Amino acid sequence: MNKEKVPDRTVSLETAEPDMASSSSIGYLGYAEYFHNKELQQLESDVQYREKYQKEKGVSHPTLFQGLTIYVNGRTDPTRFELHKLIILHGGTFKHYLSGKTAVTHIIASELNASKKSSFANYKIVGPGWITESIARGKLLPWQDFRIVNVSVLQGKITDFATIRNCMDPNFIHSYFKSSRLHHLSNWKFQLRDQFVQDLLSSRGEISPNQKYVFFHVDFDCFFAQVSAKIDGTYDIHTVPIAISHGINNSDISSCNYVARSFGVHNGMWVSSALKLCPALKILDYEFDEYEAISNLFYQALKSVGIFKMVLPLSIDEAIGCMPVTSDTTQELLTQKCIQVRAAVFDLTQGYSVSIGCASSVLLARLALRKGKPNGFSISWFSTPLERRAFVDQFKLKDLPGIGYSTDQKIQETFGEIHSISALRGLLESPNNVSKLIKAIGSKNAKRLQTYLDGQDDDESISMVKDPASYFQKKSLSVEINYAIRFKTIDDVDTFLERLSLYLWEKLKDSNLLTRQITLKLMKRAQGAPVDPPKFMGMGKCDAISKASTLGSNTQKYGSIASECKTLFRILSVPPAEVRGIGLQFHRLTAATQASGQKLEQRRITTDIFKKANRSDDEVVRRVDEDTTPRTPKSTTYASPVKNYWDRHLKRSVTPFRYDFPDELDPEFMSNLPKDVQEEITSHHSVAKRAKRTLRTELFEEPKKQIKQTQDLHYIHDGRLVPQLSFQGLSSAKQICRTLIDWVDATIDVGPHEKDLELFVNHLNKLADQRRSHIILQLIKTLKNKIDDHYDGNSEGLEQWEYFLIRRLIPVLNKTKSDVNFNLVFDL
């Protein structure tokens, strides 16, 4: 591709500067507007355009494409706009649509998705290089040399197509996120923040906390709509109502232009309702890569202006530039700067419009931005608090940051139909009303709202400006999917949980962090909600329930995380078929030390608990990827979190359900599988059977309490005040050992109860917290010996006990390895 041959873009039609007076027309759209005409007119226009251009430039182009009719599909390099121009300048005919009537001779595309590919089957499909190379060589090159035949692309798209509808597909998570706008928004935000922190730390430029700034809140006008419309190239964004969405029915509109808004269309609306308000609405698809590219240019432009001490990233299309206040900061100067910033973005992005709100506080800048939109700017530079308040009074409560739908509703429930800020200000003169407000929306919310009434920033915004490095530092990690989640069996759930754990674990590992606490969050179909929600593959009306588990140590271990998730799912006790969404969160993150990072690498190469345990000459697997620094015992919860949970959720209806999986695995089928697959299946099967047992006992049988309830005791031990740990009401190791023996004997046929296992692991973890490793060792040895006693039999229970021993107890044991010197051989 020869870019030099591309005529430069300084044609008068497309060089107009952004219109600073914020009026209706934007210069750059002149070009788009020009081609917006109906097709017949357009043919004539193309000829006119060519003549005008050649006359102005004093050049003429060879008519390479004479007689050809060309259509450009999707994103290309050079862009569709540039190709359009090249084609018509060189005598070709450009088609905006693939209407059936007019024959298109060639299609230009870089990549075709499956549906397009098959519908284009009868066309000559070529890469954009065909155009640029032909022009460069001065002759029409054979199109066959630039033909696009990429079967893998085709297949990839086809699997994608199926993948997104089936959450059990191994690629589901990845492929779903690839087209989830919300995932992209979150991801971009994180990346921008991360980049910001890195830049800040490497630049060593100090942020002085007492610096006074003018804030420039810069924001694209309907970003997605602007970008997608330009890529598509078919419509004039100033005259045609445009919205961005995936589908045509119950699909969210994520962005719409101001023409669409004038019909009452707004972001978040479903396409079907938007079309009722505005039948002419054009729906365009997302162009995520392009959003990212334009955003890069946007941030680059903000930096290049050179007036900002820092540029705080708010999102892909939104940032706050902080300009230090000096003695000559005046309304005139600020006006000039706003114009300058808008022009810089416009130039670098080649034609995108941003709006700016400029003020002395982050809040006022945000409000000013609303006045500046679209395609303009607004400055709120006040000298008295009175002026500030008068300015704030123009807005609605919902315009204030942090006042969303729900808070707004609560205020109205308290004070009647109150929408305006001025009305609320009046009400709050009475202390009585202030306490009403606090009661309705909480004290923090109320306090922040009052700060806003004064035009001042709340503590959070202040900390963002004063200590941005820590404000933008990530403190938790989570993943959530509430779309297309449909499970049949608990095996499905386990498999999915493993993939979700893997996804998040990789992020944890990449950020070199350890986690202390895991939360599993489920969306459960609400009582009475239809099994098939109105939105295709959506979650419908759901109850959100979650359960946290505090791990025994700071960990980065995939195995512990995944198995903990499965346990949490069982505790939440939602039938797999009722699950509509699933999420995983890591809290209480700590930085992994350099050493543990290195050990992690070792572990991945050499060890796997299962395999290690199978090798009789092996000592107990070393704990390698857990934090070995002693934790302060602090306060530990001695009561069972499980009991706590069920006390609170007992009212929740639990629908009985059946797991359908075979009781026994077919040995012939199994023997034909690779060894690792066999192991995996056996392990799933065993977890599933355990769950079956657990829930069956819980739901259909009188729960056989083998052992009495936990008691929570506290007493003086060894002359010190040490919290006395107990398991099943027993404190002495000897007594507990006897209980363990009874426990194994009593459950060797049916397997242990999940809740009991959890209590026992909790107990061990607490012992580990107190560094009482010898007791842990004693208990586990006892348990192991007892299980070995039953080894001749081939009961289900034995299998489950072994699984428990390997998966849950050995990790606890490994954790204590540094405390005592011992070798323990497990030859299972």
Added chain:
DNA sequence: TTTGTGTGGTAG
């Protein structure tokens, strides 16, 4: 009083 857990709300 302090700490921890589950839930709700918000933003883009």
Added chain:
DNA sequence: ATCGCTACCACACAAA
């Protein structure tokens, strides 16, 4: 068809 994410704050309530 359709891609309903994710970090963070605040609160109610329970437990110590």
